[in-house]
Amino acid sequence: MVLKVYADRMSQPSRAVIIFCKMNGINYEEIKVHISKGQHLTSEFAEINPMKQLPAIIDGRFKLFESHAILIYLACAFPGVSDHWYPADVSRRSRIHSVLDWHHSNLRRGAAPYVFNTTIAPVLGRPLNPQAAAEAETILTSSLSKLESFWLKGNGRFLLGGNQPSIADLSLVCEIMQLEVLDEKDRARLLDPHKKVQQWIENTRNATSPHFDEVHKVLMKAKERLQYQRLKAAKNEGGSDMKKPLPSRM
Amino acid sequence: MVLKVYADRMSQPSRAVIIFCKMNGINYEEIKVHISKGQHLTSEFAEINPMKQLPAIIDGRFKLFESHAILIYLACAFPGVSDHWYPADVSRRSRIHSVLDWHHSNLRRGAAPYVFNTTIAPVLGRPLNPQAAAEAETILTSSLSKLESFWLKGNGRFLLGGNQPSIADLSLVCEIMQLEVLDEKDRARLLDPHKKVQQWIENTRNATSPHFDEVHKVLMKAKERLQYQRLKAAKNEGGSDMKKPLPSRM
Numbered sequence: 104m105v106l107k108v109y110a111d112r113m114s115q116p117s118r119a120v121i122i123f124c125k126m127n128g129i130n131y132e133e134i135k136v137h138i139s140k141g142q143h144l145t146s147e148f149a150e151i152n153p154m155k156q157l158p159a160i161i162d163g164r165f166k167l168f169e170s171h172a173i174l175i176y177l178a179c180a181f182p183g184v185s186d187h188w189y190p191a192d193v194s195r196r197s198r199i200h201s202v203l204d205w206h207h208s209n210l211r212r213g214a215a216p217y218v219f220n221t222t223i224a225p226v227l228g229r230p231l232n233p234q235a236a237a238e239a240e241t242i243l244t245s246s247l248s249k250l251e252s253f254w255l256k257g258n259g260r261f262l263l264g265g266n267q268p269s270i271a272d273l274s275l276v277c278e279i280m281q282l283e284v285l286d287e288k289d290r291a292r293l294l295d296p297h298k299k300v301q302q303w304i305e306n307t308r309n310a311t312s313p314h315f316d317e318v319h320k321v322l323m324k325a326k327e328r329l330q331y332q333r334l335k336a337a338k339n340e341g342g343s344d345m346k347k348p349l350p351s352r353m
Numbered sequence: 354m355v356l357k358v359y360a361d362r363m364s365q366p367s368r369a370v371i372i373f374c375k376m377n378g379i380n381y382e383e384i385k386v387h388i389s390k391g392q393h394l395t396s397e398f399a400e401i402n403p404m405k406q407l408p409a410i411i412d413g414r415f416k417l418f419e420s421h422a423i424l425i426y427l428a429c430a431f432p433g434v435s436d437h438w439y440p441a442d443v444s445r446r447s448r449i450h451s452v453l454d455w456h457h458s459n460l461r462r463g464a465a466p467y468v469f470n471t472t473i474a475p476v477l478g479r480p481l482n483p484q485a486a487a488e489a490e491t492i493l494t495s496s497l498s499k500l501e502s503f504w505l506k507g508n509g510r511f512l513l514g515g516n517q518p519s520i521a522d523l524s525l526v527c528e529i530m531q532l533e534v535l536d537e538k539d540r541a542r543l544l545d546p547h548k549k550v551q552q553w554i555e556n557t558r559n560a561t562s563p564h565f566d567e568v569h570k571v572l573m574k575a576k577e578r579l580q581y582q583r584l585k586a587a588k589n590e591g592g593s594d595m596k597k598p599l600p601s602r603m
Binding site: 153154165167168169170171172173175176179180193194196197198200201203204205207208211249253 | 418
């Protein structure tokens with residue numbers, strides 16, 4: 104039975120898992136679960152993942168959720184995955200665990216709520232929350248600084264001084280990619296001070312080409328639609344259009 | 354060179370790492386870093402962990418932080434650690450990763466800010482924050498419910514239906530143990546609805562005896578001091594004593 108990947112490409116951890124499968128020739132069936140339609144909240148999907156979050160996988164009779172756990176499982180359970188993704192060496196592997204744990208309490212806690220509370224909430228029929236956005240920005244900015252000054256120090260092209268990407272690079276870069284849907288000036292304000300971070304995003308994109316861009320297409324289409332709506336709202340000298348749902352799915 | 358563990362036993366992930374070392378006969382030197390004295394914020398400690406958090410380890414020349422990563426490292430790098438702590442089987446191991454990842458975004462995000470904003474903040478000279486406490490309580494309650502209904506389902510005595518503890522049991526139970534410092538009625542209100550969770554805490558305590566109680570002594574002393582202060586404040590018909598720093602360290 105082929106590996107089933109339950110995913111929404113608008114979800115950053117879903118994208119990381121799909122790119123990983125494509126990069127490593129893992130045969131899988133992608134089952135789309137549309138967050139914007141609330142499909143992850145159904146009792147049917149709760150049978151797959153009782154936490155009602157994406158991504159989740161089923162491999163034979165084995166069910167698993169949490170994207171970091173899934174990436175590690177795929178790296179270990181499928182043959183032919185190159186060592187650089189999840190090194191067998193205990194120390195190198197442990198440092199990857201350390202980045203991934205850090206990701207949970209830092210970058211993820213900054214990026215996702217910032218994007219939601221500045222941009223995505225109205226698309227899902229929810230109000231913007233400037234206070235939550237401000238709190239998330241503090242965490243996001245601090246996380247980007249730590250990436251620049253610590254996780255990307257050294258001469259390597261990837262996290263922890265690596266010259267080839269690990270599952271941590273994939274996971275964290277997909278997280279940052281959600282900033283694409285922000286207003287362009289806002290995104291530049293956040294990312295411009297972090298040159299190493301910008302170069303690392305490019306390095307990860309290049310190392311996982313053409314899958315990276317293909318899997319991010321849905322996000323880029325959402326970016327275009329949001330930019331169009333911003334222009335339209337600016338012309339109307341109001342922002343009310345932002346509160347209407349987008350015509351097609353996000 | 355002996356393993357160095359930088360820890361404060363008032364920190365729940367520090368306790369998990371110390372209990373793990375004791376349970377598995379890992380020879381280590383405990384280097385106390387007092388959070389209440391701000392010792393984790395010094396530039397000296399930033400050389401050990403640039404994120405300025407506890408615990409952290411140094412094993413030879415290898416530095417590592419993030420408690421889950423440390424527990425996994427210790428289980429893999431030291432001989433004689435029983436398989437149940439961190440199973441070699443890919444599926445069983447992956448489910449432990451899944452619990453540990455879930456812990457970051459759920460139980461940890463509920464328990465720690467709830468205890469801080471209802472109880473510990475004044476001890477560290479910070480104000481209580483009822484709104485932050487209320488938000489944390491929502492996450493904490495939901496996390497305890499998910500532990501009860503999902504992670505502890507089945508007939509096993511531990512998470513994921515296990516009959517022996519894993520690093521996930523140790524990590525999550527140490528997290529919950531911080532609720533001991535709450536007002537007794539408040540703690541009962543939070544934990545009483547979750548009978549399986551209560552039994553699992555006892556199972557983990559018993560399985561790691563006598564180290565569990567020994568490592569939690571500092572927390573229990575803090576609990577006693579806080580209870581004494583509450584009584585004193587109640588007698589004085591005011592709560593101002595709660596705002597004074599505790600006479601001895603927490």
